[in-house]
Amino acid sequence: MVQDVHLQVLPGEHVAVIGGNGSGKTSLLRAIMGLHKEWAGQILLDGKKVSTKPSAAHPGVAWMPQRQPRGQFPFTVRELLSAGGHEQAALNAARGLDIHDLLHRPLAALSGGQLQRSYLARALGMLSAGAGLLLADEPTAALDFSGQEQVAQLIVALPATMIVVTHDLALAKKCQRVLQMAQGRIREMTL
Amino acid sequence: MNFTDFMSLMSLPPIQRGFLALIISGLGLPLVGVFIVGLNIYPLRFTIMHVALLAVALGQVFGMDPLLLALGLCALTGRVLASFADRPAGAPGAMGFFMVVAIALAFLVLSLGGVNANAAFELLWGSILAVRPVEVLFLCVISLTLLSLFFWKRRHLALLLYDREMAWCSGVPIRGLTIALYVLIAVAIAGAIRLTGALLVDAVTILPALAARNIGNNLTSIAIWAVIFGLFGNLAGFIIAVFLDQPLGPVLVLTAGCITLASYAYNALKGNHA
Numbered sequence: 001m002v003q004d005v006h007l008q009v010l011p012g013e014h015v016a017v018i019g020g021n022g023s024g025k026t027s028l029l030r031a032i033m034g035l036h037k038e039w040a041g042q043i044l045l046d047g048k049k050v051s052t053k054p055s056a057a058h059p060g061v062a063w064m065p066q067r068q069p070r071g072q073f074p075f076t077v078r079e080l081l082s083a084g085g086h087e088q089a090a091l092n093a094a095r096g097l098d099i100h101d102l103l104h105r106p107l108a109a110l111s112g113g114q115l116q117r118s119y120l121a122r123a124l125g126m127l128s129a130g131a132g133l134l135l136a137d138e139p140t141a142a143l144d145f146s147g148q149e150q151v152a153q154l155i156v157a158l159p160a161t162m163i164v165v166t167h168d169l170a171l172a173k174k175c176q177r178v179l180q181m182a183q184g185r186i187r188e189m190t191l
Numbered sequence: 192m193n194f195t196d197f198m199s200l201m202s203l204p205p206i207q208r209g210f211l212a213l214i215i216s217g218l219g220l221p222l223v224g225v226f227i228v229g230l231n232i233y234p235l236r237f238t239i240m241h242v243a244l245l246a247v248a249l250g251q252v253f254g255m256d257p258l259l260l261a262l263g264l265c266a267l268t269g270r271v272l273a274s275f276a277d278r279p280a281g282a283p284g285a286m287g288f289f290m291v292v293a294i295a296l297a298f299l300v301l302s303l304g305g306v307n308a309n310a311a312f313e314l315l316w317g318s319i320l321a322v323r324p325v326e327v328l329f330l331c332v333i334s335l336t337l338l339s340l341f342f343w344k345r346r347h348l349a350l351l352l353y354d355r356e357m358a359w360c361s362g363v364p365i366r367g368l369t370i371a372l373y374v375l376i377a378v379a380i381a382g383a384i385r386l387t388g389a390l391l392v393d394a395v396t397i398l399p400a401l402a403a404r405n406i407g408n409n410l411t412s413i414a415i416w417a418v419i420f421g422l423f424g425n426l427a428g429f430i431i432a433v434f435l436d437q438p439l440g441p442v443l444v445l446t447a448g449c450i451t452l453a454s455y456a457y458n459a460l461k462g463n464h465a
Contacts, residue, residue: 033360063360071353072229076409083350084361106408107353126361 002027002039002184009161011132016172017165019181025165026066028181029135032163033063046132062126062160064119064136074106077118081125090125096154097121112142120151127160134162140171192434200433209319209386209439212327213425216383216395219334221421222341223379224393224400225414226372229352234286235272235373236392239380241293242268244312246381248297252304258326261381268293269377273370276355317388319439326385333379340371341414349410387440394428394440395421398447402454420450 002024009015017025030036032043034050043050045061062085069075077099081090094100097117107115116139123134139155140148148168155164156174164175172178180189192200200206227233246264250257268289275282301308341348350358351368359365383392399421400413407413428446432439 035356035360060362061360063357065357067354067357072231073352073404073410073413074408075349075353079346079349079353079409083346083358084363104408 002031002181005184005186007179007186009133009163011161012159013161013177014156014175015163015177015179016175017163017179017181017186018167018169018172023181024184025181026137027184028186029063029137029163029165032133032135033061060126060129060131060133062123062131062134064116064123064134064139066116066137066141067119069106069108069110069115074108076104076106077110078103080107080118080122083122084129085122085126085131086128087125089128090121093121093124094118097150113144113147116140116142117147117151120154124158127158132161134158134160134164136162136164136166138166138168139164140166140168192436197430197433205320205322208322208324208327210429212319212322212330212386213429213443214422215327215330215334216386217422217425218418219330219337220379220383220395221399221403221417222337222414223376223383224396224398224421225403225410225417226352226376227397228400228404229348229410230276230372232282232286232373232376233397234283234290235269235376236380236396238268238272238286238290238293239265239377240384240392241290241297242377243381243384245293245297245300248300248304248306248308251306252300258329258382258385261384262329262378265377265381266374269373269375270370272377273373276369276373277366317385317391317440319386322385326382329382333375333382337375337379340375344368345411345414352410387443391440391444394444394447395425398444398451399424402447402451405454405458420447420454424450 005028017028019025027036031039032045032050034043077094081087081094081103091100094103094117097120099114099117099121102110102114102118107118110118120136120139123136127134136155140151143151148170152168152171152174155162155171164171166172178189179186201210227235242265243261246261247257249255250260272282272285272289275285347358347363347368350361350363351365355365380392380396383395386392387394399417402420403413403416406416424447425443428443429439431446432442435442
């Protein structure tokens, strides 16, 4: 459970959130996304309150989840990249992330690292389409060492506001601000 | 039966209407199956069948058109059930509730109305030769609506069926789409019950979708294969039933079942897992 969190992220700022398993990092991201229906307080994005109503249009947030493939049908990388955001930008990102030859492969058939790269390519497509905030949940998890470095370099070079939840201290160090979560509470720290 | 007998049989208006209804439903109703499988809401069809039975009972007692009543009541049920889709446990619990309440009410209505229950229970096994022109027209409208919705919103649908939360975060209007899907599924099932009967309506909905899932590699190709299988199954089932002089409903189901089994065998031979 996340409690007593007051967090302000400035435009263009890169914020890393670190903490142990179950400390509330992913819950924080989900609350910002509007995916938690039960919460008290306010979450404002560009001054507008984030809605949790499925009928409301969701604000422009690019989400890079840490998520296993779901669904009853095969869902290909190409479908993922074209289902939201700027498709061509996502395809270009896929090329840069070395997953361009996987476009016709279902997400369920990808390795953990390939899946992370696919979600990142999609998030980059959404940023190109005008999303103002990138929320990345463990973006370098499941990647090999060179992959971790490649994705970290790519993320921190983005001219976008972002909150990155990570266990990767090398990635956290590259961000302008590091926050630590423990038992649902948040505090600033220096690495 | 030889070919000449078959052609003379095909010149009869009820047979022509039934044949046309099967072709039309083969084009549109497999998409209902694709949506049911994709949303993982298999119990919905049982709920709709029971609500349709209640509508027929009400129609008998109050002297109203059972088809119109069934369409209205099933559409309303679909709309109500769609509002449960966002709950963590989903809608299956509500589907079970509506199912038992509908059948209980149907029995009560029949008993209180003092009408012959046989006509209501004919719904269970259908009668394609009794399909009226208005029902063929309805199938045409619902099939066109399903096909249009699919090709208009296929990217949003693919994301919604894959991951509801991700669809919401991508700006997909998940509430509106979910309501549209639930209502369309409910109305289509209610309209298709006449063809094969409530007990066998899966032949024209779920089975083509299950077979297509073994062949297609994304939502669009699965939908196209489902329509191909649905159309082929309906045509083959119709011809087999006529030539063997057997009831159409069971023959349709067995034909669709054979296609589905063949798709699983194909999948196993390919080394994939369904």
